[in-house]
Amino acid sequence: MTALNIPSLKDKVSPEEWQLRVDLAACYRLIAAYGWSDLVFTHVSVRIPGPEHHFLINPYGLMFDEITASSLIKIDQAANKVSESPFPVNPAGFTIHSCIHQVREDAGCVLHTHTRAGVGVSAQKAGLLPLSQQASLVLPSLAYHDYEGVALFDAEKPRLQADMGMAKFLILRNHGLLVVGKTVAEAFLNMFTLENACRIQIDALAGGGELNTIPKTVIDVNQTIMQTVTVGQGAGIAWPALLRKLDRMDEGYKT
Numbered sequence: 001m002t003a004l005n006i007p008s009l010k011d012k013v014s015p016e017e018w019q020l021r022v023d024l025a026a027c028y029r030l031i032a033a034y035g036w037s038d039l040v041f042t043h044v045s046v047r048i049p050g051p052e053h054h055f056l057i058n059p060y061g062l063m064f065d066e067i068t069a070s071s072l073i074k075i076d077q078a079a080n081k082v083s084e085s086p087f088p089v090n091p092a093g094f095t096i097h098s099c100i101h102q103v104r105e106d107a108g109c110v111l112h113t114h115t116r117a118g119v120g121v122s123a124q125k126a127g128l129l130p131l132s133q134q135a136s137l138v139l140p141s142l143a144y145h146d147y148e149g150v151a152l153f154d155a156e157k158p159r160l161q162a163d164m165g166m167a168k169f170l171i172l173r174n175h176g177l178l179v180v181g182k183t184v185a186e187a188f189l190n191m192f193t194l195e196n197a198c199r200i201q202i203d204a205l206a207g208g209g210e211l212n213t214i215p216k217t218v219i220d221v222n223q224t225i226m227q228t229v230t231v232g233q234g235a236g237i238a239w240p241a242l243l244r245k246l247d248r249m250d251e252g253y254k255t
Contacts, residue, residue: 006068006070006071007070008070008255009021009069009070009083010069010070016048016049017048018069020046020048020056020184021056021069021070021072022069022253022254023046023183023184023185024044024045024046024056024069024072024109024184025067025068025069025071025072025253025254026184026242026243026246026253027044027109027111027184027187027188028044028058028064028065028067028253029064029065029067029246029249029250029253030188030242030245030246031044031064031113032063032064032065033065033245033246033249034192034195035115036113036115036191036195037063037064037113038113038114038115039063040058040060040061040062040063040064040090041090041114042112042113042114042176043057043058043090043096043097043112044057044058044109044110044111044112044184044187045057045097045101045109045110046108046109046110046184047101047107047108047109048074052076052082053076053077053101053102054074054075054076054082055074055075055097055098055101056072056073056074056075057072057073057075057089057090057094057097058072058073058090059071059072059073059085059086059087059088060087060088060089060090061087061088062087065250067253068252068253068254068255069253069254069255070255071085071087073085073087073089075089075094077098077101077102079091079094079098091152095151095152095153095154095156095157096110096112096151096160096178097110097112098157099157099160099161100160100161100164100178100180102157102161103161104164104166104180106180106182107180107181107182108181108182108183108184108187109180109181109182109183109184109186109187110178110179110180110187111178111179111180111181111187111188111190111191112172112176112177112178113176113177113178113191113195114175114176115176115177115195115198117195117198117199117201117202118171118176118177118194118195118198119174119175119176120198120202121171121198121201121202122171122172122173122174122175122176122177123173123174127142127144127171128142128171128194128197128198128201129201129211129213130213130214130215130216130219131197131200131201131204131211131212131213131214132196132197132200132201132204132214133214133222134193134194134196134197134200135197135200135201135214136214136218136219136222137193137197137222137223138169138193138194138197139219140219140220140223141167141168141169142167142168142169142170142171143163143164143165143167143169143170143171144163144170144171144172144173145159145160145163145164145170145171145172145173146163146173147172147173147174147175164178168180168181168190169190169194177191177194177195177198179191179194181235183235185235185236185238185239186234186235188235188239188242189234189235189238189239190235
């Protein structure tokens with residue numbers, strides 16, 4: 001069964017949940033458009049408001065440019081499907097996302113990637129370096145988690161939670177990148193910034209020349225001016241334009 005066979009859930013879920021589904025499906029399509037998807041092996045989740053702590057995640061096996069609002073799977077904290085779906089849930093995706101959602105009420109969306117640049121930096125002992133403006137926006141809220149193998153086991157969850165703490169950005173050593181955001185839009189912009197910081201670092205190190213680094217005093221100042229840079233809108237300054245970009249490509253994510 002493909003995404004095209006999934007009946008619409010628009011009239012079967014609350015307007016609030018439907019909007020989250022549309023935003024999350026858009027996020028998956030954008031990840032595909034920007035080349036971050038690693039086939040079907042990464043994942044993004046969004047928490048549905050309410051005491052149940054349900055969240056939406058991708059149907060495992062679909063390419064990200066196939067994902068639609070209705071094909072997203074609603075699951076609980078025990079990885080049980082709350083909504084019908086012919087597709088499975090990525091077990092590693094569940095382990096990583098559920099443990100972050102469990103302890104971070106501010107993390108409405110959790111986004112994880114295995115990009116070439118992200119994994120490259122995650123394998124470097126020094127981690128992310130203060131080489132770019134993008135890195136300067138990440139470093140004050142960046143944490144690291146050591147590699148323990150494919151994330152399938154509950155025993156890793158407390159260590160992952162402790163390492164993440166209240167950071168917005170996490171580099172999973174020898175594995176990839178993870179970000180959180182209050183909204184899907186915020187998480188996407190956070191990953192866009194972290195991914196670009198990693199790409200710039202790989203390119204700069206590959207050049208072989210002497211590198212300039214950004215002083216901590218400048219990094220501290222950069223953190224205080226972001227609301228000014230985005231005219232008070234935060235991620236909202238870019239998200240509507242990204243949705244318009246998607247609509248020009250294919251509006252199927254909304255179904």
